[in-house]
Amino acid sequence: MKFIINRELLLVPLQKIVGVIEKRQTMPILSNVLMSIKEDVLVLTGTDLEIQLMATLHLNSSEAGDITVPARKFLDIVRLLPHEATIKFELKEDKVKIISGRSRFSLSTLAAENYPEFSESELEHQFLINAGRLKYALDKTIFCMGNQDVRYYLNGLLLHISNSTLKLVASDGHRLSFYEDSIGVATGYESRIILPRKGVLELSRLLDDDEIELNIQFSSSNIRIYFKDLVFSAKLVDAKYPDFSKVFEQTFLKSVQIQKNILKEALTRVAILANEKFKGVSCNISQDLLKLSSHNPAHDEAEEELIIQYNDEPLSIAFNSQYLLDAVSNLDSELAVLTIASNGSSCFIDEPEPKPYKFIVMPMRL
Numbered sequence: 001m002k003f004i005i006n007r008e009l010l011l012v013p014l015q016k017i018v019g020v021i022e023k024r025q026t027m028p029i030l031s032n033v034l035m036s037i038k039e040d041v042l043v044l045t046g047t048d049l050e051i052q053l054m055a056t057l058h059l060n061s062s063e064a065g066d067i068t069v070p071a072r073k074f075l076d077i078v079r080l081l082p083h084e085a086t087i088k089f090e091l092k093e094d095k096v097k098i099i100s101g102r103s104r105f106s107l108s109t110l111a112a113e114n115y116p117e118f119s120e121s122e123l124e125h126q127f128l129i130n131a132g133r134l135k136y137a138l139d140k141t142i143f144c145m146g147n148q149d150v151r152y153y154l155n156g157l158l159l160h161i162s163n164s165t166l167k168l169v170a171s172d173g174h175r176l177s178f179y180e181d182s183i184g185v186a187t188g189y190e191s192r193i194i195l196p197r198k199g200v201l202e203l204s205r206l207l208d209d210d211e212i213e214l215n216i217q218f219s220s221s222n223i224r225i226y227f228k229d230l231v232f233s234a235k236l237v238d239a240k241y242p243d244f245s246k247v248f249e250q251t252f253l254k255s256v257q258i259q260k261n262i263l264k265e266a267l268t269r270v271a272i273l274a275n276e277k278f279k280g281v282s283c284n285i286s287q288d289l290l291k292l293s294s295h296n297p298a299h300d301e302a303e304e305e306l307i308i309q310y311n312d313e314p315l316s317i318a319f320n321s322q323y324l325l326d327a328v329s330n331l332d333s334e335l336a337v338l339t340i341a342s343n344g345s346s347c348f349i350d351e352p353e354p355k356p357y358k359f360i361v362m363p364m365r366l
Helices: 007-020 069-080 131-139 197-206 260-273 321-327
Strands: 002-006 033-036 039-049 050-058 065-070 086-092 094-100 103-108 125-130 156-162 167-171 176-184 190-196 212-219 221-227 230-235 256-259 281-285 287-295 301-307 315-320 335-341 347-350 357-361
Touching: 002 007, 007 033, 007 050, 007 069, 007 086, 007 197, 033 069, 033 156, 050 167, 050 197, 065 069, 065 103, 069 103, 125 131, 125 256, 131 167, 131 176, 131 197, 131 212, 156 197, 176 321, 190 230, 197 221, 197 230, 256 260, 256 315, 260 281, 260 287, 260 321, 281 321, 281 347, 315 321, 321 347
Parallel strands: none
Antiparallel strands: 002 086, 033 039, 033 065, 039 050, 050 230, 086 094, 094 103, 125 212, 156 167, 156 190, 167 176, 176 357, 212 221, 221 230, 256 335, 281 287, 281 315, 287 301, 335 347, 347 357
């Protein structure tokens, strides 16, 4: 196995591959990147057995073969070589020789035949979507995903395809983000799948070109996404996502409109003296006035009054300040619209003009 390649061609795909590989592995070979050459095509593969990324590079000349090398050591070598350096890679017995200019490196290897196969079922469905549109949808939802929740289905993102409509939903049980938009073409099917948290975060990181088209294929247990010279695969969460539709089927009080940045700054200041564990902030809403207040076990207190547009009955409700801040920060417009359910069970956070996304924050008791 032998090839010569420019540093710039190898560095970017190698960085993406290493992002998938866990630093701590139960199997030593999973800390390696699989390198396979056939007919002047180099394929790099990294996996943690839950998600996998493959990158394809075209070479001018090479000798076929396959081997695995320590991923992070290999990346560090390539990254620290001079710009536009030429890299010569050659496998000799159980060592890989890497030569560039006056630099010489020798890396230990593990046999490619011992690299675990990423098991995938037959992928029954597929659709095409612009990468920029999917990236935007992910940015508006992933901040609400659960993290190490015992309700493991919340540690991920619901992807719901209904003919030509795409819905994304994320929730940690205390807040929820919802995105709905058209993908432009009819798929002819309806399906719901749950993408795992790590896979969603990794996919969002990989989508760095808004113009490309993604080919997304999936079954009930796997998803595979083709873009550029990359193939991203992930095992899906085997569970049913909770029915969130009832949160929309309730009566609401009149909306509160307020400048987004004014609300963010006030929340940030009042949260300084909130309980560090629960981050609770009380919201007292009356005629054209929003009073934010907080306190903590040390008997510190904070209070701030904001002018708003509101002419319904007064109410008092409390929220986790960080959840409110996350939602408000993800609005595109300069005006935030807060709509509280008449029974005080939830608060919708969106914008004056219709958008494909909505954020919902559940209240808390102080």
